[in-house]
Amino acid sequence: MPCTFPQGPSPALPLPPRPHSLLVPLQGHGPPCAEPNISGENVGCTSQVWGWDYNSELLGSESQAFSTTLQMALEQKVFGQHLATQVVLKALSMHSRHKQPRKPLVMSFHGWPGTGKTFVSKIIARNLYQHHEARRRFVHQYDAVLHFPHAEHIKQYKEQLQNWIRGNVSVCPRSLFIFSEMDQMPHGLIDSIMPYLSHREAINGVYYGKAIFLFLNNAGGDKITEVALDHWRRQKGREEIPLTDLQSILSAEIFNNRNSGFWNSKLIQKNLVDYFIPFLPLEYKHVKECIQEEVRYQGHQEDEDLIIKIALAMSDYPSEDRIYSSKGCKTVASKVNLAT
Numbered sequence: 001m002p003c004t005f006p007q008g009p010s011p012a013l014p015l016p017p018r019p020h021s022l023l024v025p026l027q028g029h030g031p032p033c034a035e036p037n038i039s040g041e042n043v044g045c046t047s048q049v050w051g052w053d054y055n056s057e058l059l060g061s062e063s064q065a066f067s068t069t070l071q072m073a074l075e076q077k078v079f080g081q082h083l084a085t086q087v088v089l090k091a092l093s094m095h096s097r098h099k100q101p102r103k104p105l106v107m108s109f110h111g112w113p114g115t116g117k118t119f120v121s122k123i124i125a126r127n128l129y130q131h132h133e134a135r136r137r138f139v140h141q142y143d144a145v146l147h148f149p150h151a152e153h154i155k156q157y158k159e160q161l162q163n164w165i166r167g168n169v170s171v172c173p174r175s176l177f178i179f180s181e182m183d184q185m186p187h188g189l190i191d192s193i194m195p196y197l198s199h200r201e202a203i204n205g206v207y208y209g210k211a212i213f214l215f216l217n218n219a220g221g222d223k224i225t226e227v228a229l230d231h232w233r234r235q236k237g238r239e240e241i242p243l244t245d246l247q248s249i250l251s252a253e254i255f256n257n258r259n260s261g262f263w264n265s266k267l268i269q270k271n272l273v274d275y276f277i278p279f280l281p282l283e284y285k286h287v288k289e290c291i292q293e294e295v296r297y298q299g300h301q302e303d304e305d306l307i308i309k310i311a312l313a314m315s316d317y318p319s320e321d322r323i324y325s326s327k328g329c330k331t332v333a334s335k336v337n338l339a340t
């Protein structure tokens with residue numbers, strides 16, 4: 001069963017003419033089709049080669065083991081994001097248990113830079129697909145700035161994006177799609193994948209319910225910070241910030257904000273995003289933990305004074321109280337490198 005697929009775009013260049021290819025879904029026991037990944041390279045997707053079928057649902061004890069390992073990774077490595085980690089864990093555990101989930105799992109991460117959105121998406125990818133070769137085949141990253149730089153090419157991008165998703169899911173149903181820099185996404189582009197995110201059986205023989213979509217956005221970050229700051233000013237704990245309020249604030253904000261890739265998006269209107277996940281602004285103590293982690297990673301001796309100095313310098317918002325780091329933990333590695 002031969003398959004041909006479109007090639008991915010050359011980053012930041014006008015798109016080459018794209019072949020109209022016939023996408024043949026992999027049905028049960030046929031030989032593996034070549035898979036289009038973002039680099040345009042064709043690789044197969046035989047999910048069993050690593051001793052584990054990544055395309056099948058997790059059964060009882062496997063599901064429990066997956067949840068426990070993911071929970072440990074999130075709790076140990078991610079600082080100050082109790083809301084995000086709770087929701088991610090619940091959503092993934094539920095989705096991975098089902099043989100035929102009703103729809104793909106769609107999560108939208110929101111927050112200031114450096115708060116852990118990409119970091120968490122990497123932890124998810126690593127835990128879902130432990131083998132690096134599996135990650136290469138099942139995990140697909142799209143960077144709006146890199147892959148969709150020219151708003152005037154939106155028509156081509158729409159077709160291309162549909163082809164990539166259709167092609168990837170037809171051979172690797174449990175594919176993970178990560179869209180970063182969503183704020184730079186040309187308006188309307190993301191709606192082109194709407195049919196794949198809806199509740200359906202299969203479209204032209206391809207079933208999308210097992211796929212997972214993650215959207216990473218800065219849009220909504222200011223609103224999250226407003227809510228967090230308001231809580232802090234009313235002397236309420238970070239843990240008391242209500243998730244449900246934030247979720248509705250986020251969906252409204254990204255729909256109405258012209259600086260968001262979801263501006264006026266039908267995906268939002270039709271409620272196809274399952275979870276809007278807030279990444280809270282990081283406080284001094286979280287930045288300090290990031291610095292400690294980085295000091296260890298770079299193999300330096302822990303120097304408490306130095307760690308405090310860097311963490312204090314990074315806590316800069318709002319200017320009068322300096323509770324949060326406006327860059328999160330983003331520049332920690334270079335700061336530690338320079339200071340040691």
Ligand SMILES: Nc1ncnc2c1ncn2[C@@H]1O[C@H](COP(=O)(O)OP(=O)(O)OP(=O)(O)O)[C@@H](O)[C@H]1O
Nearest residue numbers: 077078079112113114115116117118119290329330
């Ligand atoms: N909450 C966190 N806990 C632990 N480390 C973090 C956290 N947030 C950020 N980091 C560290 O900072 C680095 C940069 O963060 P990350 O790339 O996840 O930010 P981001 O939220 O995706 O930012 P942007 O919106 O600019 O893409 C991570 O690789 C990680 O080392």
